[in-house]
Amino acid sequence: MNRRDFLKAGAAVPALSLLPEALLAETTIQENKNKFPNALQPKMDGDVKVFELFIDIHQQEIVPAFKFHTLAFNNQVPGPEIRVQQGDKVRVIFKNKTELNHTIHWHGLYVPWRMDGVPYVTQMPVMPGQEFVYEFVAEPYGTHFYHCHWGTLLHMQSGMYGSFIVENADDPIKKQFPYEREYTLLYSAHDTNFIRNELNGMLERMKERMYLTKKGRFDKERFAVFDTKDEFAEAVKNGYQPPYVVNRRAPSDLPQPNWFTVNGKSYPFTPNLYIKEGESIRVRLINGGTEEHYLHLHGHDFWLVADDGVPVPQPWQQNTLRLSPGKTLDIIIEGKNRGIWTFHDHDTRRVTNNGLYPGGNLLALVYEDMPAEEAGLGMMAKKMGLNSLPIVALDE
Numbered sequence: 001m002n003r004r005d006f007l008k009a010g011a012a013v014p015a016l017s018l019l020p021e022a023l024l025a026e027t028t029i030q031e032n033k034n035k036f037p038n039a040l041q042p043k044m045d046g047d048v049k050v051f052e053l054f055i056d057i058h059q060q061e062i063v064p065a066f067k068f069h070t071l072a073f074n075n076q077v078p079g080p081e082i083r084v085q086q087g088d089k090v091r092v093i094f095k096n097k098t099e100l101n102h103t104i105h106w107h108g109l110y111v112p113w114r115m116d117g118v119p120y121v122t123q124m125p126v127m128p129g130q131e132f133v134y135e136f137v138a139e140p141y142g143t144h145f146y147h148c149h150w151g152t153l154l155h156m157q158s159g160m161y162g163s164f165i166v167e168n169a170d171d172p173i174k175k176q177f178p179y180e181r182e183y184t185l186l187y188s189a190h191d192t193n194f195i196r197n198e199l200n201g202m203l204e205r206m207k208e209r210m211y212l213t214k215k216g217r218f219d220k221e222r223f224a225v226f227d228t229k230d231e232f233a234e235a236v237k238n239g240y241q242p243p244y245v246v247n248r249r250a251p252s253d254l255p256q257p258n259w260f261t262v263n264g265k266s267y268p269f270t271p272n273l274y275i276k277e278g279e280s281i282r283v284r285l286i287n288g289g290t291e292e293h294y295l296h297l298h299g300h301d302f303w304l305v306a307d308d309g310v311p312v313p314q315p316w317q318q319n320t321l322r323l324s325p326g327k328t329l330d331i332i333i334e335g336k337n338r339g340i341w342t343f344h345d346h347d348t349r350r351v352t353n354n355g356l357y358p359g360g361n362l363l364a365l366v367y368e369d370m371p372a373e374e375a376g377l378g379m380m381a382k383k384m385g386l387n388s389l390p391i392v393a394l395d396e
Contacts (some may be wrong), residue, residue, distance in 0.1 A: 023272065023340065023366050035271035037163050037184055040309035048135075049088055050144060053079065054095040055102055055148075058129035060159060062259060062266045063353060067197060069147070069193045070159035071098065077264035078186045078288065079146070079162025084138045087169045088345040092134040094126060099203055101125035101150050102160070104134060107326065108144035108309055109164065111136035117149045120225065125150050141160055141168045142309020143284040143328040145186070154198045157190050157255060159264070161288035166309070173282065173305045175316070177332040182282035183273055186264075187323065187361055188289035189350070202227040260350045260360030267353070276369045279335045287323045293350055296320040297333070297365065299341040306330035320346060325379065333365065338374070 021210050022028055051142035058072035073079025084090060084194050096102050105117035113306060115134045119125040126132045148160035173179075181244055226232040236242065263269045275281050282305075297319050304316040306327055315332075323329055344362040345351050353359025 022255075023364070024368055024370060024372070029274060030272065032272050035269075037078055037081035037186070038076065040074070040082050041085075042304050043056070045091065047089055048091050049084060050091045051082055052093045052095070053104070054097050055160065056097040058159070058161060060264060062261055062264060063269055063359075066259075066354075068190070068195060070195075071100070071102075071199075072154055072159045073162055076162075076186075079106065079160070081163045081165060081184060082146070083165040083167065085396070086138055086141045086166050088138040090134075090138050093131060095131040096126045096128055099128045100155075100206065101127055102155065102177065103132075103149045104146050106134070106136070106144070106146050107163075108140075108165065109136065109166075110139040110327065119150050128281065130142040138166045139224035140309060141166050142306055142311075143184075143286065143330055144309055145286050145288060145328065147288060151202065151253070153329060154195065154202065156288060157188060158195050158199065158291065159188075159256070161186060161188065161286075163284065163286055165284070172311050173330065173332070177210065177280055177303060177305060177333060177334075179280040179282045181274075182284065183361075184268070184284045184286070185262050185271070186286045186288050187293055188264075188287075189255075189291040190260050190261065190289075191255035191257050192259055194253075194255045202265045206274040213317060255290065257289075258352075258354050260289075260291070260345070260352070262361045262363060267351070267359045270361065270363040272332070272363060273365045274368045275335045276339050276366060277335050277367060280381050281333050281335075283331050283333060285321075285323055285327075285329045285331065289325050290325050291350060292325065292347070293323040293361065294320055294346040295323055296346040297343045298338045299339060300333060300365070302334075304329060317393055337365065338367045338370055340367070340370075357363065 040051050044050070055071055055075050056075060058070050058073065058077065059067050060070045060077045061067045066210055070077050092104070094104055101119070103117040103119050103123060106115070111134070114122050115136050116122040117134070123132065144164040144166065146162055146164050148155040163186060165184070165292050220226055221235060224243050226235065259266055262369050265271070273281065285295065301317045301319045304318060304321060305312055306329065321329060321331070337381065341364065342362065343365050345360065346355060351358055351360040351362045
């Protein structure tokens, strides 16, 4: 079958459901809401908002026909969104349902140091079957996130991240740019081969450590933990070889991401950003991965209004921004150019699925009030000899 015949045949496949006309269907718009983080509902204990998070192994489908095992908060990747008001008293009950150690770091939040989630610095790791309670006051205002700080190289790209939004009734950004809707987008990068191999290896090592602990055979050198730096240095003098000397991996074995996701999905199942003509929307961008992203919006400039949650004194108009690992940036998009527009990483290595372009963090800004006649592609299809024109390309 040549490419022309393939395209003719392709006109009848489910890709048609993603034609512009279908993008504007009410059912599609409603289904799209499920592609953004679910808000975790708190229980009240007096004046304290109590949230419950657990971690377990979960199988995540990022595109049809491809799944991989993740470490998921509440069986979601990304984890559920925690949204509170500035000054709220917050309690998070964290339960570990896996056979690995974990913590939670509250990235960008002013928590007490014992709540910061750094193992062997602020707390002991939360071991299998255990729970830990984090308590703090929600400060400062803005877009933040949470993630695991144990085995971070593996655990973050395995899905252990989620958004944490601190609102303020006197929102300075909304005063300057009145917006009707907002969206949260969490970006990540995944080396699925590394995740599979390392996750299996860590589970085996933890089984050994748990067995030795139960048998009273805890050994600091085997576990690679010491009470002080001097104790560690003395062990080395006496012949102890630290794990980085007998390294389990070479630099070439470090993660080389082959999948790139937005809210846990890759193109063509990434979320759409819906907007109306004359409307402004706020988009919260969070990089929970290890790669830099250079996000470019077609057909528009946008306003950069917050950097790491902090409102920018002088909003900056641009159409491409750099979202580094650990960064959060907030932008305002104004509905001034009706159409269907691409919003993607301009480092197109990140717009691939397992090395195949297009994929990854490619998504669309869609004007939901666009007239149907504008969305039609019938004329274009007829010029190509097709009944209708598919817009989902999986191999260009």
